[in-house]
Amino acid sequence: xxxxxxxxxxxxxxxxxxxxxxxxxxxxxxxxxxxxxxxxxxxxxxxxxxxxxxxxxxxxxxxxxxxxxxxxxxxxxxxxxxxxxxxxxxxxxxxxxxxxxxxxxxxxxxxxxxxxxxxxxxxxxxxxxxxxxxxxxxxxxxxxxxxxxxxxxxxxxxxxxxxxxxxxxxxxxxxxxxxxxxxxxxxxxxxxxxxxxxxxxxxxxxxxxxxxxxxxxxxxxxxxxxxxxxxxxxxxxxxxxxxxxxxxxxxxxxxxxxxxxxxxxxxxxxxxxxxxxxxxxxxxxxxxxxxxxxxxxxxxxxxxxxxxxxxxxxxxxxxxxxxxxxxxxxxxxxxxxxxxxxxxxxxxxxxxxxxxxxxxxxxxxxxxxxxxxxxxxxxxxxxxxxxxxxxxx
Numbered sequence: 481x482x483x484x485x486x487x488x489x490x491x492x493x494x495x496x497x498x499x500x501x502x503x504x505x506x507x508x509x510x511x512x513x514x515x516x517x518x519x520x521x522x523x524x525x526x527x528x529x530x531x532x533x534x535x536x537x538x539x540x541x542x543x544x545x546x547x548x549x550x551x552x553x554x555x556x557x558x559x560x561x562x563x564x565x566x567x568x569x570x571x572x573x574x575x576x577x578x579x580x581x582x583x584x585x586x587x588x589x590x591x592x593x594x595x596x597x598x599x600x601x602x603x604x605x606x607x608x609x610x611x612x613x614x615x616x617x618x619x620x621x622x623x624x625x626x627x628x629x630x631x632x633x634x635x636x637x638x639x640x641x642x643x644x645x646x647x648x649x650x651x652x653x654x655x656x657x658x659x660x661x662x663x664x665x666x667x668x669x670x671x672x673x674x675x676x677x678x679x680x681x682x683x684x685x686x687x688x689x690x691x692x693x694x695x696x697x698x699x700x701x702x703x704x705x706x707x708x709x710x711x712x713x714x715x716x717x718x719x720x721x722x723x724x725x726x727x728x729x730x731x732x733x734x735x736x737x738x739x740x741x742x743x744x745x746x747x748x749x750x751x752x753x754x755x756x757x758x759x760x761x762x763x764x765x766x767x768x769x770x771x772x773x774x775x776x777x778x779x780x781x782x783x784x785x786x787x788x789x790x791x792x793x794x795x796x797x798x799x800x801x802x803x804x805x806x807x808x809x810x811x812x813x814x815x816x817x818x819x820x821x822x823x824x825x826x827x828x829x830x831x832x833x834x835x836x837x838x839x840x841x842x843x844x845x846x847x848x849x850x851x852x853x854x855x856x857x858x859x860x861x862x863x864x865x866x867x868x869x870x871x872x873x
Contacts, residue, residue: 481507481873485664485673487652487687489513491523491628491862492854493679494635499866500873501642509644510671512664514651514683519632521757522681523859525824527706527737527745530554530564530624531857534571535725535732538591541840542857545868547593549861550622556863557626560634563740566624569720570605572614574808578724579616585724586618596621611716611810623720625740628859647671655690662691662847675873678850682756682827688843688850697829697837697852698775701756701768702731704748705796706821709736713817716810717744723809729788730781730836734795734805745821746806746813751796752778752789759823761796780834829853840865844872 481504486493489511497511515521530553533546557564573582582599589597598619600608605617636646650668655676657663662676680687685699709716717736725732731750738744752772755765772778782789795802803815829837829852841853849869858865 481675483508483673484510484675484677485662485671486511486677486679487664488678488680488684489515489518489636489646489648490521490679490681491519491632491635491859492681492851492865493677494518494632494639495862495866496677496679496869497639497644497866498635498642499863499870501639501644503870503873505642508673509639510673511639511644511646512650512652512666512671513646513648514667516648518636518646518648519629522824522827523632524629525759525822526628526856526859527748528625528628528740529720529737529860530566530626531860532594532620532622533592533857534585534589534594534597534618534620536588536592537838538588540838542838542861543592545840545861545864546857549857549864552863552867553626553631553860554624557631562627562630562634564624564626565740566622567719567738568608569620569623569722570609570612571618571620571722571724572605572612572809573616573724574614576615581724581727582616582618589618589620594620594622609718609721611812612721613809613811625720625738627740652687652690655687660847674847676848677869678848679854681854682825684827684850684852685829688852691845691848691850693843693845693850697831697841698771698777699756699827700772700775700778700781700830701753701758702750702826702828703753703758703823704750704826705823706745706747707799707802707818708821709744709746709813710817710819713813714744716812716817721809730785734802736806736810746818747802747821748824749792749795749802750826751792753825756825756827758825775830775832777830777832777834781830781836784834826855828855842869849873
């Protein structure tokens with residue numbers, strides 16, 4: 481590879497740039513980011529968790545890259561003195577019908593290569609998380625927390641040390657191929673490269689369309705809203721407390737996360753956002769809204785999950801409803817313990833049939849790669865994703 485353009489300066493784009501420069505140290509690499517700095521969206525608007533690959537179907541790209549990714553991310557953090565902690569997690573079954581699903585999670589985790597996994601009973605649960613309630617839990621010792629802002633800033637510095645160029649305020653407006661080169665027109669000038677790699681996250685489907693692709697899948701934005709526990713309630717969660725996923729619900733559900741900088745977050749919900757970068761209820765982007773509402777897949781999704789859509793929206797407006805969902809895991813948490821926290825927007829790829837794309841989705845074309853679905857655990861797995869892409873090149 482002689483030269484490459486990467487569009488999107490989130491954690492996946494940064495990790496991919498770093499891995500390409502490790503593999504092709506003489507290459508000319510230009511990373512284009514539309515914001516004034518890198519990692520302004522999903523990469524730093526998340527729960528800060530290091531996911532180790534418990535939930536994902538064995539053999540899937542998510543499973544493979546999550547397990548490799550957490551180990552590589554931890555090594556990167558250690559090498560660069562980035563704040564992180566492997567604190568472990570409990571996945572708690574609160575109802576009898578969740579117990580078989582809990583056992584299936586343990587089977588999946590073992591099949592994916594996780595170590596130290598075990599099912600524990602309420603007495604041992606209480607020793608690890610005294611305020612958690614449930615019939616049984618999976619103890620996942622390899623999971624942890626990290627400062628993803630520090631990770632991204634370190635990656636950017638390493639890219640520039642290796643000769644890579646990072647152009648900010650460089651939203652791509654046109655893409656075309658000429659004389660075996662990709663040419664990107666941006667708000668900050670022109671970039672050229674033999675290879676094009678699209679890691680544009682919330683806008684990856686639009687970038688692929690600029691490159692001549694049909695948008696067979698569409699990015700539909702879902703906002704996740706968090707509360708923070710007040711100082712007098714932070715003792716209710718020592719580490720990470722998660723629910724057993726409900727197969728009839730397309731998202732994980734609210735949970736508790738201790739943050740690397742201190743404090744405890746509770747959430748997120750999953751509300752359809754009215755803008756791809758809509759971090760507040762009142763954020764509306766007419767182009768994004770029209771894009772979603774004219775997509776048949778969204779209407780089929782809402783028809784399939786009407787109660788979920790209503791419940792998530794209601795929780796967005798009601799702290800009491802949000803708290804009731806949290807009390808399944810930690811009964812002692814009360815509405816007065818919850819202060820508004822941050823939020824993030826998940827770039828979720830959806831098919832025209834209304835199905836959420838479950839695995840990482842990479843489309844390969846003539847001297848081009850489009851990463852069209854990279855939700856959680858993409859931050860944890862970013863270095864493994866970058867290595868996977870570099871190997872494909």
